Every structure is written in structure tokens, then in C-alpha cells.
Amino acid sequence: MPETITITDNRTGDSIEIPIVNNGVSAAEWSKLLPGIWFFDPGFMATAACESAITYLDGEAGILRYRGYPIEQLAEQSTFLEVAYLLLYGELPTKEQFEHWKREITYHTFIHENVRKRFLEGFHYDAHPMGMLVSAVAALSTFYLDAKGIFDHESRQKQIIRLIAKMPTLAAAAHRFSVGMPFVYPDNSLDFTSNFLSMMWKVAEPRFEANPVLARALDILFILHADHEQNCSTTAMRVVGSSHADPYSATAAAAAALYGPRHGGANEQVIKMLMEIGHVDNVPAFIEEVKAGSERLMGFGHRVYKSYDPRAKIIKRTADEVFEVTGKNPLLDIALKLEEIALQDEYFLSRRLYPNVDFYSGLIYQAMGFPLEMFPVLFAIPRTVGWLAHWQELLDQDSKLARPRQVYIGPDARDYVPMSQR
Numbered sequence: 168m169p170e171t172i173t174i175t176d177n178r179t180g181d182s183i184e185i186p187i188v189n190n191g192v193s194a195a196e197w198s199k200l201l202p203g204i205w206f207f208d209p210g211f212m213a214t215a216a217c218e219s220a221i222t223y224l225d226g227e228a229g230i231l232r233y234r235g236y237p238i239e240q241l242a243e244q245s246t247f248l249e250v251a252y253l254l255l256y257g258e259l260p261t262k263e264q265f266e267h268w269k270r271e272i273t274y275h276t277f278i279h280e281n282v283r284k285r286f287l288e289g290f291h292y293d294a295h296p297m298g299m300l301v302s303a304v305a306a307l308s309t310f311y312l313d314a315k316g317i318f319d320h321e322s323r324q325k326q327i328i329r330l331i332a333k334m335p336t337l338a339a340a341a342h343r344f345s346v347g348m349p350f351v352y353p354d355n356s357l358d359f360t361s362n363f364l365s366m367m368w369k370v371a372e373p374r375f376e377a378n379p380v381l382a383r384a385l386d387i388l389f390i391l392h393a394d395h396e397q398n399c400s401t402t403a404m405r406v407v408g409s410s411h412a413d414p415y416s417a418t419a420a421a422a423a424a425l426y427g428p429r430h431g432g433a434n435e436q437v438i439k440m441l442m443e444i445g446h447v448d449n450v451p452a453f454i455e456e457v458k459a460g461s462e463r464l465m466g467f468g469h470r471v472y473k474s475y476d477p478r479a480k481i482i483k484r485t486a487d488e489v490f491e492v493t494g495k496n497p498l499l500d501i502a503l504k505l506e507e508i509a510l511q512d513e514y515f516l517s518r519r520l521y522p523n524v525d526f527y528s529g530l531i532y533q534a535m536g537f538p539l540e541m542f543p544v545l546f547a548i549p550r551t552v553g554w555l556a557h558w559q560e561l562l563d564q565d566s567k568l569a570r571p572r573q574v575y576i577g578p579d580a581r582d583y584v585p586m587s588q589r
């Protein structure tokens with residue numbers, strides 16, 4: 168059986184045979200037969216925009232792998248910083264490589280005083296921390312003018328390290344400002360996640376000691392959120408990166424894409440939904456409303472996964488460990504009941520709607536004390552690694568400027584009418 172497709176233009180009878188390579192067919196080949204006829208694919212539902220060797224995702228089978236390694240093994244045995252190295256450089260680091268990597272990240276966590284004093288403290292007192300983060304990341308490009316040298320290997324690595332290292336500092340600074348607490352400087356003696364928790368929660372103690380169970384749980388959540396191939400924000404990163412903008416500007420664009428409730432904001436919506444339901448007894452009635460179309464079961468369904476999101480399974484286990492420390496989130500019972508009913512209901516089964524990564528992550532964040540506004544910020548910290556891995560891959564591929572076509576549906580040519588005659 169040949170691994171090809173044949174397309175015939177019925178207007179002319181001309182045909183072309185196109186090979187299927189890695190489950191894709193070349194649009195350039197298609198254009199040889201049909202110049203000026205475009206695939207109409209809003210939302211890129213059936214378009215592969217690039218070749219990528221970073222993350223493998225099989226939504227039918229519920230498989231997620233970073234550089235070939237199953238997400239389950241990484242979540243169980245690895246750390247976020249090691250996974251970051253893997254995503255960026257393709258292999259797990261040796262001991263020496265990891266020590267060097269950790270040191271580089273640790274010693275780039277400080278931000279320029281002007282970013283904090285002049286820039287972050289200039290926001291309105293009730294500014295949303297995600298809005299602050301998006302703007303602060305963009306502003307970093309004005310502090311690191313060498314970032315424009317995107318094809319200079321050394322400069323590129325420096326910006327990658329700075330971005331990964333400074334993201335938690337900016338994130339915590341945005342939170343502290345929004346609750347009126349003084350800024351906490353990074354503590355270079357702490358690991359990546361514990362340092363972030365210290366910058367978030369430290370009050371008057373000389374050194375903040377994060378609970379190791381909570382620090383490990385957050386590290387696992389960071390691993391699970393580090394990359395997810397061509398999602399909305401990564402696509403934004405690639406599109407902006409394709410214009411050869413500096414990585415701070417491109418990361419700000421990606422973070423802006425993550426801000427929306429359909430992407431990084433969904434776990435906040437889950438908590439709001441659980442609070443609205445209010446009690447386990449109200450779950451069946453809520454499910455009926457979802458089925459009638461007047462509500463949406465947030466944290467369920469996914470564009471790509473048509474079975475249980477593998478990240479959701481890991482998060483559910485992690486939630487149990489966190490609740491042993493923090494006490495059970497009172498919303499958990501409602502979530503469990505929702506899942507139990509939905510997974511037996513024909514409406515959800517026939518549409519292949521299962522819990523996604525956001526169904527339980529918000530419960531963990533809330534139990535740890537993070538305010539709802541910080542949820543997308545908590546997503547942006549680890550996803551910065553995925554964005555940068557894709558940005559680097561894109562530049563090494565010497566990819567084209569992203570510039571899709573459109574199907575024009577506006578008026579035909581017409582003559583300008585002077586205002587006096589309209």
C-alpha cells in the first residue's frame with residue numbers, strides 16, 4: 168500500500184500524488200497543483216505548522232513524552248530544573264552538566280532594581296499579577312540589549328538562563344506588590360522551587376523553610392506544565408519568534424496568550440465553578456445544566472486529549488499528598504463527585520470528555536495558599552522553558568516568517584465615495 172495521497176483538480180482533471188511523511192502531507196506539494204487555493208483551517212485544527220523533536224503527544228491514547236521520556240517517569244523521578252535542561256538540550260544532563268546548569272539558573276535570579284522599583288511598583292495597587300508579569304517580561308528586553316543577537320550562541324544561552332531564572336522572581340514580586348507586602352530577594356542557597364516559595368511567603372523569619380512535601384508537589388506541577396507542544400501560547404512564541412524578535416518580547420507574547428481562560432486561565436474557572444456549586448448535593452443538578460448547554464464543566468475536555476489527560480492522573484495523586492499537609496481542600500469532594508458522575512454519563516462519554524490538567528491543579532494551588540489571580544502566573548513560570556525550547560528549535564530550523572493566508576470574504580473592488588456624498 169503506497170504511503171501517498173492523490174489529489175485531483177476536477178476543474179482540469181490534473182492530479183498530483185503527495186507522499187505522507189510522519190503523518191503529514193506537504194502543503195508546498197499541494198500548491199504545485201492548486202496555486203492560490205488555500206486550506207481553510209481556523210484554529211489550526213488540522214494544520215502542522217512545524218516539525219518538532221521536543222514533545223510527543225498522543226491524545227487518543229493519553230500519552231505525553233518529553234524528548235521521548237514518559238511524563239509519568241519524569242514526574243516521579245526527575246526535578247523541574249533537570250526537565251528544563253532535557254527540553255532545551257534534548258538529553259538528560261550528566262552530573263557535571265546539571266551542576267553547571269543549576270548554578271547558572273541560581274545566579275541569575277536577581278532582577279535589576281529598576282525593574283522592581285520603577286517598573287513593577289509603578290502599577291496600580293490592584294493590578295492583576297499576570298498583567299504585571301506579561302509587561303515586566305517585555306520590559307526586560309530593554310535591560311538586555313544583547314538579547315537581539317539571537318544567532319549568537321552565547322548570547323542566546325544567556326537570555327534563556329535569565330528568562331528561566333528571573334520568571335519566579337518577577338512572579339513573586341507581582342504577587343507581593345498586589346497584596347502590599349515587601350519584595351523578597353532570591354535566596355541562592357535554595358533550590359528553584361523552594362526559592363520561589365520563599366519569595367512568595369517569607370515574612371520576618373531570617374530564612375524561609377518551605378515544607379518539603381509542598382515544594383516537591385509544586386516541582387511536579389512545574390514538570391507537568393513545562394511543555395505541551397504546539398498549544399496556543401507556544402504557537403504565539405513561534406509566530407513572534409519567526410520575525411526574529413528578541414526572546415523577552417516573544418516570551419511576553421506567549422505569556423499574553425496564556426492569560427486567557429481558554430488556556431492558562433482554566434484552573435481559576437474550575438475553582439469558581441466548584442465554589443458556585445457549593446455542595447456535593449448540588450452536583451447532579453449542575454451536571455444536568457451542563458448537558459442542557461447552559462453551563463460548561465470547566466477542567467473537562469481538551470482539544471487534543473480524547474481520553475484521560477495523563478497529567479491529570481499525576482496531579483490527582485499529588486493532590487492527596489498536598490492535602491495531608493494542608494488539610495483537605497473543602498472543594499475536593501465536589502470535584503470528585505463531578506468526576507464520578509461525568510465519567511459514567513453518556514453525554515461526556517460520547518464526546519470523550521475527561522478531566523484535563525486544570526481539573527485538580529487549582530485545588531492544589533488553593534490549598535497551598537495561592538490566590539486565584541496567581542494561577543496563570545504559576546503556569547507561566549514552568550511553561551517559559553517550553554516556549555524557549557520551541558524558540559530555540561525554530562531558530563535552528565531557520566524557519567520561515569509565520570504568515571498564514573486567508574480566505575477573503577469582503578466586498579469586491581468599489582470606488583471611493585467622498586464623505587459629502589455618503
Ligand code: CMC
Pocket residue numbers: 395398428429430431433457462463464465466467468469470471518520523524525
Ligand atoms: N463541558 C461540557 N461540554 C463540553 C466541554 C465541557 N468542558 N468541552 C467540550 N464539550 C462539548 C461541546 O459542547 C461539544 O458538544 P456538541 O458536539 O454537542 O456541540 C463537544 O463537547 C466538542 O467540544 P468543542 O468545544 O468542539 O471541543 P474543542 O476541542 O474546541 O474544545 C476545550 C476544547 C478545552 C476548549 C473545551 O473542552 C472546554 O471548553 N473545556 C473547558 C475549559 C478547560 O478546561 N480548558 C482547559 C484545557 S487544558 C489546558 C491546556 O492544556 O492548556
